[in-house]
Amino acid sequence: MTKDTGQANLSPRILVIYTGGTIGMIEDAHTGALVPFDLSHLMENVPKIGRLGYALEHEQFDPPIDSSNMSPALWQKLAGMIAHSYDSFDAFVILHGTDTMAYTASALSFMLQDLTKPVVLTGSQLPIGEIREDGTENLITALQIAAARDETGFSVVREVAISFGRHLWRGNRSTKVSSTNFGAFRSFNYPPLANMDLHIDFHKKYLLQSKEGTLFTFFEKMDAAVGVIWLFPGITEKMLRAQLNDVDAKGFVLRTFGAGNAPTEAWFIKVLTEAVHEGKVIVNVTQCPAGGVEEKRYATGDALASAGVVTGLDITYEAALTKMMHLFGQGLTADEVAKAMPCSISGEVTESS
Numbered sequence: 249m250t251k252d253t254g255q256a257n258l259s260p261r262i263l264v265i266y267t268g269g270t271i272g273m274i275e276d277a278h279t280g281a282l283v284p285f286d287l288s289h290l291m292e293n294v295p296k297i298g299r300l301g302y303a304l305e306h307e308q309f310d311p312p313i314d315s316s317n318m319s320p321a322l323w324q325k326l327a328g329m330i331a332h333s334y335d336s337f338d339a340f341v342i343l344h345g346t347d348t349m350a351y352t353a354s355a356l357s358f359m360l361q362d363l364t365k366p367v368v369l370t371g372s373q374l375p376i377g378e379i380r381e382d383g384t385e386n387l388i389t390a391l392q393i394a395a396a397r398d399e400t401g402f403s404v405v406r407e408v409a410i411s412f413g414r415h416l417w418r419g420n421r422s423t424k425v426s427s428t429n430f431g432a433f434r435s436f437n438y439p440p441l442a443n444m445d446l447h448i449d450f451h452k453k454y455l456l457q458s459k460e461g462t463l464f465t466f467f468e469k470m471d472a473a474v475g476v477i478w479l480f481p482g483i484t485e486k487m488l489r490a491q492l493n494d495v496d497a498k499g500f501v502l503r504t505f506g507a508g509n510a511p512t513e514a515w516f517i518k519v520l521t522e523a524v525h526e527g528k529v530i531v532n533v534t535q536c537p538a539g540g541v542e543e544k545r546y547a548t549g550d551a552l553a554s555a556g557v558v559t560g561l562d563i564t565y566e567a568a569l570t571k572m573m574h575l576f577g578q579g580l581t582a583d584e585v586a587k588a589m590p591c592s593i594s595g596e597v598t599e600s601s
């Protein structure tokens with residue numbers, strides 16, 4: 249916890265953390281495949297960063313990773329790097345692979361709560377060293393967003409966000425939508441926090457506002473004992489039981505159809521009801537990228553609610569998964585986690601009125 253107000257110095261002090269990812273990768277001389285390289289290579293390729301006039305410091309994962317190798321343990325390390333230097337910097341920019349960036353942004357939004365400073369993630373589809381690439385612009389824009397202040401001198405962004413292509417998205421509302429498009433991310437249930445065209449236009453009404461009387465708090469622990477179950481026409485009782493019967497698992501995100509619907513066959517509801525009685529938390533999150541769960545709209549959704557499945561409303565499954573890791577990590581009971589899931593911690597879900 250810290251008393252820092254988030255009021256920035258004239259020349260913003262920004263910590264850049266390179267975790268790995270395409271933005272800093274180079275081609276392996278033998279295989280031609282892209283492999284993570286180090287931060288100095290990345291910075292050398294963007295000399296105009298110096299013209300921004302920011303006081304930058306760098307740290308990097310050793311070794312840098314392809315983000316497919318990201319894990320809850322590495323989130324703890326990354327969040328710790330930010331929390332431990334929180335008072336020494338005005339903002340944090342994280343360079344990260346796009347593949348799991350939405351998971352990391354979601355996890356960080358629960359681990360670093362009531363931020364008074366920006367934590368901006370970015371990366372790229374093509375490495376910065378290539379002749380044609382998107383990394384240089386993404387990096388510079390992320391730094392400018394991190395440095396942006398309002399008329400009173402406070403950071404404009406006071407949350408975990410993803411800056412990519414022409415948009416700034418709330419981190420825990422984001423999803424990777426393309427493996428090729430320079431606009432790799434979307435947030436289907438929440439508007440962009442900023443548009444980056446000729447100017448960087450912040451949409452202030454959508455930015456997370458600091459809550460009165462709260463202080464930045466670092467929640468380090470994550471409990472990885474959660475999983476995802478994806479429904480499809482043809483799923484069998486054996487398949488469903490095999491996943492739910494994992495003795496170590498404490499909770500599951502259940503990826504349902506449409507407005508949160510699932511089969512109403514007796515065996516299906518019975519298996520889920522038993523799992524809930526055994527103390528597993530099951531959260532209903534739709535497979536649709538946009539929209540959310542409306543349990544009462546169809547009998548098929550209502551049956552899930554009667555089985556004790558908790559509504560995920562309009563949360564992304566990346567956020568639902570990491571939120572459960574965070575909540576179980578704090579030592580909450582299954583009942584407490586189930587009650588907490590539909591309530592917003594860092595703007596990840598639209599609470600039902």
Ligand code: ASP
Binds near residue numbers: 268313314346348373
């Ligand atoms: N595989 C890479 C990663 O996520 C892809 C990227 O950076 O865009 O690390």
